[in-house]
Amino acid sequence: MPTVSKSRPEATVARGGERSAQTAYARIKQRILDNDYVPGDSVLEQVLADDLGLSRTPIREALVRLEQEGLVTVVPRHGMRVLPLLPRDMREIYEIMISLEVTATRFLAQRRPTREEIVPLIEACDAMETALERDDLIAWARADERFHLSLVELSGNKRLAAIVMAVWDQSHRARMFTLRLRPKPVDSTREHRAVVNAILAGDAAGSAALYQAHREKAAVTMVALIEQFGLTRL
Amino acid sequence: MPTVSKSRPEATVARGGERSAQTAYARIKQRILDNDYVPGDSVLEQVLADDLGLSRTPIREALVRLEQEGLVTVVPRHGMRVLPLLPRDMREIYEIMISLEVTATRFLAQRRPTREEIVPLIEACDAMETALERDDLIAWARADERFHLSLVELSGNKRLAAIVMAVWDQSHRARMFTLRLRPKPVDSTREHRAVVNAILAGDAAGSAALYQAHREKAAVTMVALIEQFGLTRL
DNA sequence: TCACCTATTAACGTATACGATAGGTAATAC
DNA sequence: GTATTACCTATCGTATACGTTAATAGGTGA
Structure with missing residues (x-):
């Protein structure tokens, strides 16, 4: 967990x-x-x-x-x-997370959930926003985690959720480390909300594309940061 | 000891x-x-x-x-x-396999591998063909497995490969059981070869699409079979 | 000084011991 | 005949014991 x-x-x-x-x-x-x-x-x-x-x-x-x-x-x-976390490991982890989370998003959107069903996502967005206003990066990270894990849970695929959680844990240290190194995730919240809206609209392809773009941006930033700062082993 | x-x-x-x-x-x-x-x-x-x-x-x-x-x-x-394998489990497993294997295919194609590099895939195709001619379904299943596992191994993402192998094992009994229930996989070989060619051509999107179609067809067949034959618990 | 060999020991992998307890069974009450 | 309870045993979870083996240090010879 x-x-x-x-x-x-x-x-x-x-x-x-x-x-x-x-x-x-x-x-x-x-x-x-x-x-x-x-x-x-x-x-x-x-x-x-x-x-x-x-x-x-x-x-x-x-x-x-x-x-x-x-x-x-x-x-x-x-x-x-x-186990130390090499840049190579981060790439592997992000590839898996992106693949599975995008799939989860697509399935969730296809199911056309009610707003009620996806309150965890909305609440996570709210929490991210609040945390950012307060400059509380730890709280933001927690909210971010809640968003991603809620998303895969809502997909209804328990195995998929478990796998994402496992790789999420593997990369936890790296996320915490880079938290203060990367630019404040200001457009992150906007992107999250866009995904939520696409899901609500039942736009499977659209939500998946939005989410994929969002995650790939994060992946590039993260891997670049790790390499740039010479955190060859985390 | x-x-x-x-x-x-x-x-x-x-x-x-x-x-x-x-x-x-x-x-x-x-x-x-x-x-x-x-x-x-x-x-x-x-x-x-x-x-x-x-x-x-x-x-x-x-x-x-x-x-x-x-x-x-x-x-x-x-x-x-x-653990028995319910139809629901099969759906979960296939969702994960499709998501990750398609990702693996895309990455492999992007890397534009030489023919040399992907001989395991080609050999697996050959073996499937030979097995089909001989009506040896067991041998075909083995070759099919070799194809899929080689594919994820060639992606270069060890974690991804490990996950696919794990869910592959989970669904092994179901595959063996339905082996004689489903129509002979005659077009399966052709589809596999098409994927290989797309990979060789460096066509990431194309190979991914082909593979996805192939796998989704398999998934539908498999789940339908299990439900149809009332194999509610495998 | 250094390579190589040996002896020591510390950590492991597996076996065994043991108390705790869940679950079944039988006896009893209704 | 059915339900309830109390006892008993089998199985578990953890601790401990034990033989094996790898790392290391120390000694010997070159």
């Missing part, structure tokens, strides 16, 4: 079964996204276990999941290694 | 880097794809462990991976449950 950091800090309680493995997964993942574990360096299983007050068993279970999500690799005698 | 392996050198190894957990993962997955484990029924962890001659530890590790790949769910006191 994607997480713009501490949107809901310890909201992960009240789960049905309170399994340590899940807790371990969530907490380690949070630390990776928050950059508490710096990409590139390794943490031994026993260290993680001591750190979370557990045995290695649930830790290993968590690591298997994190590895398959593409956040870490587990190297036999070096523990968990947080 | 486990305990007894010293006195009795099993052919199955634990030599060097070969870990039991990986073996367990591969073998259980194979059984699911081969329909040895029927969708819907459950297998307890201990049964799996005894079956593979391992302890529960590597089994659990394998199950975590299989669960995240969308092949099974692990229900606390009912072990591993093989």
Whole structure:
């Protein structure tokens, strides 16, 4: 599940079964996204276990999941290694996000949703606008995330949504890092609203095209920034 | 490998880097794809462990991976449950495959590959043709798979390829099952070759369109078949 | 000084142990 | 006959134990 950091800090309680493995997964993942574990360096299983007050068993279970999500690799005698994000990785991630999100947009528009159905998108736009006025980039990023994840959720394709969320998480650190490096996303909100309107109008092709343009612009900016600032490993 | 392996050198190894957990993962997955484990029924962890001659530890590790790949769910006191494939699931899977494979095609064509580079595609086409002449549907399915997987591999986007492979596996049972139910894929080969030619010509938009049409036709056929034959759970 | 070999040890992968508990079963009440 | 409850057992989740193996350091010879 994607997480713009501490949107809901310890909201992960009240789960049905309170399994340590899940807790371990969530907490380690949070630390990776928050950059508490710096990409590139390794943490031994026993260290993680001591750190979370557990045995290695649930830790290993968590690591298997994190590895398959593409956040870490587990190297036999070096523990968990947080994967750095190369420009190449960012390109891959954006290609996937664009492809799937554009598809999601097309399907959503085709379904001709009511305004009621897409309030999450509208609210996310509002939140982005408000955040920008306040110069609160963190809040803007959260709203942006809400927009994108709501969009793929509304597509109705659960698998598609899950995949987008996974790659979204993979690129979370990069987004946070570049947040202050890129020009304020002033026309971003306008573009988002245009997409929403096209969806409401049931214009599948149009909304898809608008969204694709929007996302490709973002992708170019992001990759350029990363390369420009020499953030060869994030 | 486990305990007894010293006195009795099993052919199955634990030599060097070969870990039991990986073996367990591969073998259980194979059984699911081969329909040895029927969708819907459950297998307890201990049964799996005894079956593979391992302890529960590597089994659990394998199950975590299989669960995240969308092949099974692990229900606390009912072990591993093989997920049935509903028509709805097939639609989701095809939406994702089409979206990503079309993207892959576009990127590949844009790169203007040499004929040398795309021999896997050409060979897969040849193999499909040969198999059809021999009425060997299994061989045709294998060649078809090779075509699709080669295509996404050639896109150069490793993540994209991995995702397509994952959903491909999820739908494997359905493809095998409908193999004899659908009309012989006679024009399929022609369509594949048309895509290859468009890629060779560097026609990004054209190849993408051709491929999309091809895949959407397949999707419609497949979903219709599943619904028609009342295979509500595969 | 450096290459190479050996010994030590630390980390891993797997096995086993164990307490907790969900779910089934049988007994009982209605 | 049906529903309810209490008990019992099987299965799970986690902890711990154990043998294996790779990394490293230290020693030896050139």
